Amino acid sequence: MYGLTAKAMKILIVEDEKALQQSIMQYLNTAGFQCESADNFRQALHLLDETDYDAIVLDIMLPDGDGLSLLKILKEDKKQEGVIVVSARGDVDDRILGLKLGADDYLSKPFHMAELAARLHAIIRRKQFQGMNELKAGEICVNLEGREVYVNGLPVNLTRKEYDLLLFFLANKNRVISRQALAEHLCQDHQEWFDDFDLVYAHVKNLKKKLADRGCTDCIKSVYGIGYRFIC
Amino acid sequence: MHLLTRSTRTYVIYASIMMLVAIPLCYLLIHYLFIQDADEWLLHEKDMVVQQVQQHQFDFSVSHAPGWQTNVMIKPIQHPHEIRSDQFYTEYVRNPLNHEQVPYRVLSSVIASNGNYYQVLIRISLIDSEDLIQSLVLTIGMLWALLFIGWIMLSRIQSRRLWRPFYHTLEQLKQFQLNQHHALQLPEQETIQEFRELNQTLNHLTAHIVTTYQHEKEFTENMAHEMQTPLSIIQSQIDCLLQDKYLNAAHAEQLQHIHQAVRRLSRISKSLLLLTRIEHHQFEEIADIEFSGLIQKNLLLIEPLIEARGLQLHYQVYACPVVRMHPFLADVLISNLLSNAVRHNIESGDIKIDLMSDILCIRNTGIAQPLEDDLFNRYRTRSHPEQGNGLGLSIVREICRTSGMHIHYHYAAPWHVFELHFQPVRIEDRITSQMVQE
Numbered sequence: 001m002y003g004l005t006a007k008a009m010k011i012l013i014v015e016d017e018k019a020l021q022q023s024i025m026q027y028l029n030t031a032g033f034q035c036e037s038a039d040n041f042r043q044a045l046h047l048l049d050e051t052d053y054d055a056i057v058l059d060i061m062l063p064d065g066d067g068l069s070l071l072k073i074l075k076e077d078k079k080q081e082g083v084i085v086v087s088a089r090g091d092v093d094d095r096i097l098g099l100k101l102g103a104d105d106y107l108s109k110p111f112h113m114a115e116l117a118a119r120l121h122a123i124i125r126r127k128q129f130q131g132m133n134e135l136k137a138g139e140i141c142v143n144l145e146g147r148e149v150y151v152n153g154l155p156v157n158l159t160r161k162e163y164d165l166l167l168f169f170l171a172n173k174n175r176v177i178s179r180q181a182l183a184e185h186l187c188q189d190h191q192e193w194f195d196d197f198d199l200v201y202a203h204v205k206n207l208k209k210k211l212a213d214r215g216c217t218d219c220i221k222s223v224y225g226i227g228y229r230f231i232c
Numbered sequence: 233m234h235l236l237t238r239s240t241r242t243y244v245i246y247a248s249i250m251m252l253v254a255i256p257l258c259y260l261l262i263h264y265l266f267i268q269d270a271d272e273w274l275l276h277e278k279d280m281v282v283q284q285v286q287q288h289q290f291d292f293s294v295s296h297a298p299g300w301q302t303n304v305m306i307k308p309i310q311h312p313h314e315i316r317s318d319q320f321y322t323e324y325v326r327n328p329l330n331h332e333q334v335p336y337r338v339l340s341s342v343i344a345s346n347g348n349y350y351q352v353l354i355r356i357s358l359i360d361s362e363d364l365i366q367s368l369v370l371t372i373g374m375l376w377a378l379l380f381i382g383w384i385m386l387s388r389i390q391s392r393r394l395w396r397p398f399y400h401t402l403e404q405l406k407q408f409q410l411n412q413h414h415a416l417q418l419p420e421q422e423t424i425q426e427f428r429e430l431n432q433t434l435n436h437l438t439a440h441i442v443t444t445y446q447h448e449k450e451f452t453e454n455m456a457h458e459m460q461t462p463l464s465i466i467q468s469q470i471d472c473l474l475q476d477k478y479l480n481a482a483h484a485e486q487l488q489h490i491h492q493a494v495r496r497l498s499r500i501s502k503s504l505l506l507l508t509r510i511e512h513h514q515f516e517e518i519a520d521i522e523f524s525g526l527i528q529k530n531l532l533l534i535e536p537l538i539e540a541r542g543l544q545l546h547y548q549v550y551a552c553p554v555v556r557m558h559p560f561l562a563d564v565l566i567s568n569l570l571s572n573a574v575r576h577n578i579e580s581g582d583i584k585i586d587l588m589s590d591i592l593c594i595r596n597t598g599i600a601q602p603l604e605d606d607l608f609n610r611y612r613t614r615s616h617p618e619q620g621n622g623l624g625l626s627i628v629r630e631i632c633r634t635s636g637m638h639i640h641y642h643y644a645a646p647w648h649v650f651e652l653h654f655q656p657v658r659i660e661d662r663i664t665s666q667m668v669q670e
Binding site for chain 2: 017019020023024026028030059083085087089108109110111112113114120141159160161175176178181186198199201202203205206223224225226
């Protein structure tokens with residue numbers, strides 16, 4: 001498992017679309033997070049007063065207020081929660097505005113649950129684990145500060161993309177990750193590559209091979225025609 | 233040709249023809265009148281001579297000597313059969329003083345007196361009248377020329393004043409830009425009805441265009457945004473379903489198809505939104521982009537793919553140009569072009585990238601025939617929907633258009649060549665050498 005302690009990380013999901021809210025909660029709960037949800041601005045403020053969260057998933061457009069104003073309030077109160085802003089407006093300007101107001105990350109709808117999980121992990125790592133920067137999963141050990149990976153104590157030389165990919169897998173351990181999710185994670189803004197699963201195959205194949213060379217053979221498994229599952 | 237030049241030209245041609253025709257005509261007419269006058273005077277002289285001869289008063293001593301000391305010359309003749317009626321003609325006589333040819337009008341006649349016959353020649357110098365005619369014609373010509381010039385200038389001045397509102401409207405129309413989002417504000421108080429109506433119509437028309445343009449933009453934006461939330465609900469449900477341990481392969485495949493369709497829908501709407509935003513010049517922020525770094529960054533992503541497909545990449549950097557444009561658009565531009573070169577390549581094909589000081593040339597092997605001319609148009613490659621959404625190259629073209637670049641395609645077997653021509657920023661003009669954020 002991730003983290004310093006065995007305590008599950010607490011996440012607040014502020015999202016007015018009930019169905020989306022529910023499936024985010026379902027996915028994150030089974031991924032080892034402890035989630036609570038708010039449908040609107042007021043409810044979110046109320047919950048934030050009562051509880052300290054590790055991270056917040058914040059929809060910008062809420063029925064009774066702008067998600068960005070909630071973000072401002074959080075920052076004025078010097079709250080330590082990491083915030084991922086989620087918006088249906090995937091504009092560059094919105095992203096920049098969100099990040100300027102102090103959001104830690106930005107996701108435009110529609111997003112993959114695996115991506116959300118990976119980003120939440122990344123934020124919480126940044127916020128909480130200063131000094132403690134090792135990530136262990138089975139035979140694999142990742143030194144987050146030095147961006148180094150060891151398998152059974154032996155260093156694995158990964159490219160930046162392969163390293164990203166490994167962290168993505170680690171954040172979604174034992175979950176089925178679709179090829180699309182991987183493709184979009186790999187390519188980030190370059191959406192012309194999103195349909196190119198060969199790109200995913202190529203990167204995953206290289207990563208698999210490098211891990212296998214150090215004796216970690218079966219950690220990345222193909223699942224039907226859907227994608228992969230990282231097992232450890 | 234300018235409106236003024238055109239109307240003036242007609243006048244000038246008319247005036248020139250008139251001058252060319254009328255001045256000789258005028259000369260001939262005046263000349264004819266003078267000759268008539270001279271002939272009448274000569275006849276009158278002859279009558280005087282005849283009278284003097286018949287009354288034996290004529291002094292032959294002064295008039296019969298050759299050399300024309302006087303203007304009358306009479307000499308006796310023997311043969312009456314030479315008698316002819318009066319004859320007029322013009323002859324030129326050399327003036328012994330200044331050797332000039334002097335025109336004379338001459339009357340030649342035969343008269344009878346007391347059974348004797350005389351030939352009479354009477355002449356009158358035309359030199360004064362010639363001079364007079366010339367001065368007259370010159371004066372008339374100059375008057376006419378002045379008249380014409382004045383007329384043309386007046387009409388030019390008046391036309392210019394008359395058309396001034398029109399030129400003003402034209403200038404405003406030239407400066408009209410849709411993406412500035414405001415209609416023309418042309419004066420509607422013109423005194424001339426046509427111009428007033430023209431301005432009113434244009435004001436109305438541009439207002440309408442701006443509104444329509446705005447609506448189209450809003451529609452695309454709303455459409456793109458509103459679609460994302462329902463899509464993300466579908467997406468999240470699929471992600472959860474994929475985790476279901478009772479999921480079988482058949483269901484997984486179906487889910488996969490739904491999944492792909494959702495992503496495609498989302499992407500098409502985002503691409504369209506991007507296109508619309510580029511067209512509406514909503515990417516105003518500029519930075520100095522180093523192309524070589526940008527290309528390197530994009531190549532890093534696709535290197536494993538190039539390897540997996542057995543493609544040979546030849547990347548040559550001949551210069552390190554810096555281009556001023558929106559960083560995001562630069563990224564989209566480069567990655568679209570590279571993606572195009574990889575995606576439409578063949579197994580074990582080649583990609584050649586040459587970066588020069590003002591040209592980026594990307595060549596790739598592919599199908600052995602040139603692409604159609606409309607390759608930069610939207611939704612061209614409908615036959616291969618899995619290969620991108622058919623908007624990539626039209627986005628490339630739009631970006632070029634708004635960033636002052638040009639993209640050319642040609643086929644030189646076996647290469648499909650895409651040439652991007654850009655205007656590099658000179659070293660001394662560079663602002664912060666900003667790299668595109670990853």
